[in-house]
Amino acid sequence: MRGGSRCTVGGWLQQCGARVSAVLLARTSWAEHTTEGMTVNTPALCFRSKNILAPMVRVGTLPMRLLALDFGADIVYCEELIDIKMVQCKRVVNEVLETVDFVAPDERVVFRTCERERDCVVFQMGSADAERALAVAKLVENDVAGIDVNMGCPKEYSTKGGMGAALLSDPDKIECILSTLVKGICKPVTCKIRILPSLEDTISLVKRIEKSGVAAIAVHGRKKEERPQHPVHCEVIKAISEAVSVPVIANGGSHDFIKEYTDIEAFQQAAGASSVMIARAAMWNPSIFRREGLCPLKEVMQEYIKYAVRYDNHYTNTKYCLCQMLREQLETTEGKKLHAAQSTQEICEVFEMGSFYEETTAILEAKASLKAKTQDKDEQMEDTDVIKMAVRFDKREYPPQITPKMYLLEWCRKAKHPQPVYETVQRPLDKLFCSVVTVAEQKYRSTLWDKSKKLAEQAAAIVCLRTLGLPEGKLNEGENHLINKRKRENQKFLNNKEHEDDLLVETSHKRAHFTEGASDSSSSEVPL
Numbered sequence: 001m002r003g004g005s006r007c008t009v010g011g012w013l014q015q016c017g018a019r020v021s022a023v024l025l026a027r028t029s030w031a032e033h034t035t036e037g038m039t040v041n042t043p044a045l046c047f048r049s050k051n052i053l054a055p056m057v058r059v060g061t062l063p064m065r066l067l068a069l070d071f072g073a074d075i076v077y078c079e080e081l082i083d084i085k086m087v088q089c090k091r092v093v094n095e096v097l098e099t100v101d102f103v104a105p106d107e108r109v110v111f112r113t114c115e116r117e118r119d120c121v122v123f124q125m126g127s128a129d130a131e132r133a134l135a136v137a138k139l140v141e142n143d144v145a146g147i148d149v150n151m152g153c154p155k156e157y158s159t160k161g162g163m164g165a166a167l168l169s170d171p172d173k174i175e176c177i178l179s180t181l182v183k184g185i186c187k188p189v190t191c192k193i194r195i196l197p198s199l200e201d202t203i204s205l206v207k208r209i210e211k212s213g214v215a216a217i218a219v220h221g222r223k224k225e226e227r228p229q230h231p232v233h234c235e236v237i238k239a240i241s242e243a244v245s246v247p248v249i250a251n252g253g254s255h256d257f258i259k260e261y262t263d264i265e266a267f268q269q270a271a272g273a274s275s276v277m278i279a280r281a282a283m284w285n286p287s288i289f290r291r292e293g294l295c296p297l298k299e300v301m302q303e304y305i306k307y308a309v310r311y312d313n314h315y316t317n318t319k320y321c322l323c324q325m326l327r328e329q330l331e332t333t334e335g336k337k338l339h340a341a342q343s344t345q346e347i348c349e350v351f352e353m354g355s356f357y358e359e360t361t362a363i364l365e366a367k368a369s370l371k372a373k374t375q376d377k378d379e380q381m382e383d384t385d386v387i388k389m390a391v392r393f394d395k396r397e398y399p400p401q402i403t404p405k406m407y408l409l410e411w412c413r414k415a416k417h418p419q420p421v422y423e424t425v426q427r428p429l430d431k432l433f434c435s436v437v438t439v440a441e442q443k444y445r446s447t448l449w450d451k452s453k454k455l456a457e458q459a460a461a462i463v464c465l466r467t468l469g470l471p472e473g474k475l476n477e478g479e480n481h482l483i484n485k486r487k488r489e490n491q492k493f494l495n496n497k498e499h500e501d502d503l504l505v506e507t508s509h510k511r512a513h514f515t516e517g518a519s520d521s522s523s524s525e526v527p528l
Contacts, residue, residue, distance in 0.1 A: 045215065051073055052218075053076040053278065053289075066117060075120050075121075080124050081125055083126065083135075086111070086125065087135050089111070098115070099112050107426055114311070123137075124192070126149075126161070128161055148218070149191045152194040152220050152224070165224040174208070178214055183213075196223070202236060206243060210245070217248055241272045247275060250271035284327060305347065306353075309356065387463065391462045393462060397474050399475060408437070444460055
């Protein structure tokens with residue numbers, strides 16, 4: 001294990017980027033496959049005699065996977081990611097973080113990985129459709145070591161779409177999905193199941209799975225209705241291992257068996273399995289994979305935080321994972337401070353890592369800034385048809401409720417041009433925005449990127465107005481015709497309102513007069 005807080009930030013970051021070595025190669029065997037007519041050597045995962053980090057929703061993100069590898073895990077599975085979400089993602093190389101990101105249309109990073117884990121990370125998906133599963137596998141296969149299909153999760157978010165444990169009742173679909181993946185990609189394919197109500201049905205299922213060509217079968221030794229407090233059925237896992245020739249990975253031993261490293265082998269022997277997959281015991285303390293024994297929890301949490309900061313993990317996910325580690329200590333002073341934290345920086349301060357956060361984020365921001373400048377130069381050479389200026393919108397320079405966009409729209413109306421069209425993009429590197437406005441078939445934009453879509457659009461409007469020599473509504477421009485127009489409109493509204501009030505009063509008066517007259521008339525007609 002690294003020297004913890006004694007390691008300098010720069011040295012630690014360098015270690016993160018360089019730890020692809022013989023240690024990883026020792027965890028794999030080598031195979032050949034053909035790509036576009038060329039034979040390429042790629043590492044093929046071996047699933048025998050391995051200690052594996054299990055797929056865990058919200059837990060199996062990049063920081064946890066890397067930390068598990070640090071402590072000795074041989075293979076790490078990512079959290080289950082749904083095929084429908086993944087097929088919408090685009091692959092983005094993040095040069096600042098040195099990661100490969102799979103980014104959703106809303107710019108959310110759905111899956112993030114890095115070179116360090118490429119030869120030992122298995123991508124787990126939730127799917128109930130063979131073709132969609134294949135599309136996702138093809139999307140990620142060059143960045144991972146294997147593909148897994150979740151066929152054991154009993155949670156509603158997985159089963160409601162026919163995924164997870166819902167697949168256990170449809171062996172034909174299981175066989176179709178797995179055989180499609182095995183034939184369609186070059187990386188090893190695995191699946192993770194739960195046991196069925198009867199041993200006979202379970203054995204029948206795993207034999208069908210084996211025939212599909214999978215590289216291994218992970219078995220959670222409980223039925224889909226059973227929970228962690230129920231005993232794990234080691235005898236069923238053992239029977240499965242004896243019935244098939246592919247490696248069987250035993251899962252579900254955290255409650256009954258695994259409290260420290262030596263317990264991993266005891267669970268493996270009890271289940272007669274080829275390997276062991278660890279979930280909750282690793283979630284509570286990832287140093288469960290450490291041959292020398294568990295590390296102090298605070299040290300483990302600090303190491304986790306380093307990865308979370310280094311790889312820009314969202315603070316809510318970081319906080320969730322740290323809370324799972326603290327468990328009964330959540331009611332301590334430290335636990336309460338963690339629970340109250342609302343940012344990565346605040347989390348770092350709870351664990352006395354404020355300086356680490358500042359130094360690391362400064363390094364990443366400097367890299368992002370340098371990359372952004374290079375990117376801007378490239379774009380300036382490409383966008384020869386776009387008129388550019390280095391401008392920003394500062395609302396303090398304008399009257400209340402008056403903006404350059406309003407001025408530009410007003411001018412377009414008077415000049416009988418179509419209204420301005422804004423196209424705004426967000427840069428993944430630093431999440432800043434840039435907008436291009438098209439007016440009379442000419443494009444304009446600012447070369448400066450802004451913190452919000454609205455600010456970027458105002459800046460683009462300023463570039464257009466200044467290029468055309470038009471007023472943009474600033475306070476120092478003297479009389480503001482839009483303000484005068486608004487004053488006239490407001491005055492007209494007030495005049496109309498007063499007129500309506502007068503009519504209302506007059507109408508009310510007439511009604512009152514009519515009612516009074518009608519009352520008198522009625523009274524005169526009452527017989528004496």
